[in-house]
Amino acid sequence: MENNILELQYAMDTFYFLVMGALVMWMAAGFSMLEAGLVRSKSTTEILTKNIALYAIACTAYLVIGYEIMYDGGIFLKDIALDGAKDADGMVAAVLKESTEAGFGGDAVYSNASDFFFQVVFVATAMSIVSGAVAERMKLWAFLLFAVVMTAFIYPMEGAWTWGGKSVFGLFNLGDADEKAGLMGFGFSDFAGSGIVHMAGAAAALAGVLLLGARKGKYGADGKINPIQGANLPLATLGTFILWMGWFGFNGGSVLKLGDIANSNSVAMVFLNTNAAAAGGTIVALLVARLMFGKADLTMALNGALAGLVAITAEPSTPTPLMATIIGGIGGLIVVFSILFFDKIKIDDPVGAISVHGVVGFWGLMAVPLTNTGATFVGQLVGAATIFIWVFFASLIVWFIIKMIMGIRVSEEEEYEGVDIGECGMEAYPEFTNK
Amino acid sequence: MKLVTAIIKPFKLDDVREALSEIGVAGVTVTEVKGFGRQKGHTELYRGAEYVVDFLPKVKIEAAVSGDIVDQVIEAISKAANTGKIGDGKIFVSNIEQTIRIRTGETGPEAL
Numbered sequence: 001m002e003n004n005i006l007e008l009q010y011a012m013d014t015f016y017f018l019v020m021g022a023l024v025m026w027m028a029a030g031f032s033m034l035e036a037g038l039v040r041s042k043s044t045t046e047i048l049t050k051n052i053a054l055y056a057i058a059c060t061a062y063l064v065i066g067y068e069i070m071y072d073g074g075i076f077l078k079d080i081a082l083d084g085a086k087d088a089d090g091m092v093a094a095v096l097k098e099s100t101e102a103g104f105g106g107d108a109v110y111s112n113a114s115d116f117f118f119q120v121v122f123v124a125t126a127m128s129i130v131s132g133a134v135a136e137r138m139k140l141w142a143f144l145l146f147a148v149v150m151t152a153f154i155y156p157m158e159g160a161w162t163w164g165g166k167s168v169f170g171l172f173n174l175g176d177a178d179e180k181a182g183l184m185g186f187g188f189s190d191f192a193g194s195g196i197v198h199m200a201g202a203a204a205a206l207a208g209v210l211l212l213g214a215r216k217g218k219y220g221a222d223g224k225i226n227p228i229q230g231a232n233l234p235l236a237t238l239g240t241f242i243l244w245m246g247w248f249g250f251n252g253g254s255v256l257k258l259g260d261i262a263n264s265n266s267v268a269m270v271f272l273n274t275n276a277a278a279a280g281g282t283i284v285a286l287l288v289a290r291l292m293f294g295k296a297d298l299t300m301a302l303n304g305a306l307a308g309l310v311a312i313t314a315e316p317s318t319p320t321p322l323m324a325t326i327i328g329g330i331g332g333l334i335v336v337f338s339i340l341f342f343d344k345i346k347i348d349d350p351v352g353a354i355s356v357h358g359v360v361g362f363w364g365l366m367a368v369p370l371t372n373t374g375a376t377f378v379g380q381l382v383g384a385a386t387i388f389i390w391v392f393f394a395s396l397i398v399w400f401i402i403k404m405i406m407g408i409r410v411s412e413e414e415e416y417e418g419v420d421i422g423e424c425g426m427e428a429y430p431e432f433t434n435k
Numbered sequence: 436m437k438l439v440t441a442i443i444k445p446f447k448l449d450d451v452r453e454a455l456s457e458i459g460v461a462g463v464t465v466t467e468v469k470g471f472g473r474q475k476g477h478t479e480l481y482r483g484a485e486y487v488v489d490f491l492p493k494v495k496i497e498a499a500v501s502g503d504i505v506d507q508v509i510e511a512i513s514k515a516a517n518t519g520k521i522g523d524g525k526i527f528v529s530n531i532e533q534t535i536r537i538r539t540g541e542t543g544p545e546a547l
Contacts, residue, residue: 227481294478300482340483352482 281308
């Protein structure tokens with residue numbers, strides 16, 4: 001009888017992981033629509049191609065080697081179907097043994113395949129952050145080449161040091177200390193990845209943008225900033241709502257277990273707080289834009305919602321609903337000023353990705369000790385610095401190598417004509433031209 | 436034969452079209468255009484960056500008509516397109532050297 005309950009719990013927790021993973025996969029559609037809406041029509045096909053291609057590359061690279069680097073999951077996911085057992089019965093017996101040892105209220109026991117599925121969609125999310133920042137002027141294939149390295153190696157390495165629990169090059173642990181090995185720990189806490197996923201993606205994006213340069217005509221003489229308006233705000237809004245919904249999977253799934261009262265309640269709190277933070281971010285960003293610009297700025301409101309979501313991602317379970325709203329709201333405040341700041345220093349980020357995911361990702365990490373006594377500000381700083389330094393410099397080197405091999409920027413003529421024609425040979429909105 | 440070109444406010448298109456039908460103008464060509472005259476634009480902000488909205492959307496109507504009804508055409512368009520506010524537009528009249536109906540090959544005033 002007890003075994004049946006454990007099997008049901010395994011089934012429930014596995015199912016939960018799969019459905020949450022599917023929700024995070026849906027965020028790929030969100031990113032695609034958001035970015036397509038905020039670039040010009042002549043760059044739309046290319047950015048959509050980048051989005052679907054990077055998703056496929058992330059899934060494949062992580063399957064081949066990334067999951068092995070991060071979690072020792074097996075190159076090409078070797079033996080994942082039966083998790084090392086000789087046959088299905090052996091697998092069931094091994095699971096029941098593990099479940100019995102963990103106990104009903106212990107760590108979740110779920111299918112390893114579902115674990116991979118849940119993890120891989122996070123890799124894709126981190127990578128897709130880069131595509132918006134480099135939009136409209138980067139060579140498509142240079143970007144995809146970078147995507148291979150980022151998803152196969154750069155992200156899995158810092159993932160290994162954080163969620164994977166491994167030491168950072170044998171120097172120290174970001175999580176718990178390891179007295180036997182003489183490694184100090186910092187108690188770094190990042191629930192669903194404000195730093196591990198979002199700030200990391202932004203670090204890779206920043207490295208790329210620095211080597212890439214701004215779009216032609218974006219910055220003028222005497223510090224003039226020229227707006228380059230998005231071609232399809234309905235798509236941008238749709239994308240934001242899709243991301244908002246997908247984020248329930250992103251944060252909710254990171255509870256890692258559903259099948260008992262404590263964890264179910266935790267999941268419910270995570271959904272509630274995630275939603276509250278997004279709402280807080282939207283409201284604050286909209287108000288700040290209204291106060292600063294005199295009119296409502298839809299694109300800032302959209303960025304504000306996402307900023308709220310990023311901010312709460314590091315710790316969505318311990319805050320009170322009010323606190324979650326405030327954390328998200330502060331994210332919305334930060335994001336508006338960050339977007340304006342990057343333009344002031346001539347770092348061109350067409351969708352505000354570096355601000356939303358990087359700057360606010362850092363805020364998300366630093367907000368954790370406010371509601372989670374297990375984390376410290378020092379620990380969070382060390383974790384943030386480790387992730388940022390690794391991803392930024394590793395990415396910088398890779399971007400530089402790609403630049404030397406094949407160049408990363410399209411020609412001035414191609415940029416003028418539009419990367420849709422230059423890189424993809426097809427327009428996104430052909431009926432609106434003269435043919 | 437005269438080509439009457441009118442630049443008008445977009446929402447006045449239906450009124451002008453009806454007025455032209457009433458006086459027997461058989462066909463028109465309509466284009467969406469942007470422009471400005473003495474009605475200047477204004478500035479807006481996109482993500483904090485200022486830009487000038489110089490060009491305002493207008494509609495261009497072209498009608499090839501016989502010389503003897505030009506004055507009626509001008510009056511019809513003027514009355515239908517007028518709002519009394521700045522930006523109402525302009526009408527230009529130019530000469531047409533030749534007109535051909537593609538389907539039948541007719542030329543001259545019969546082709547109008």
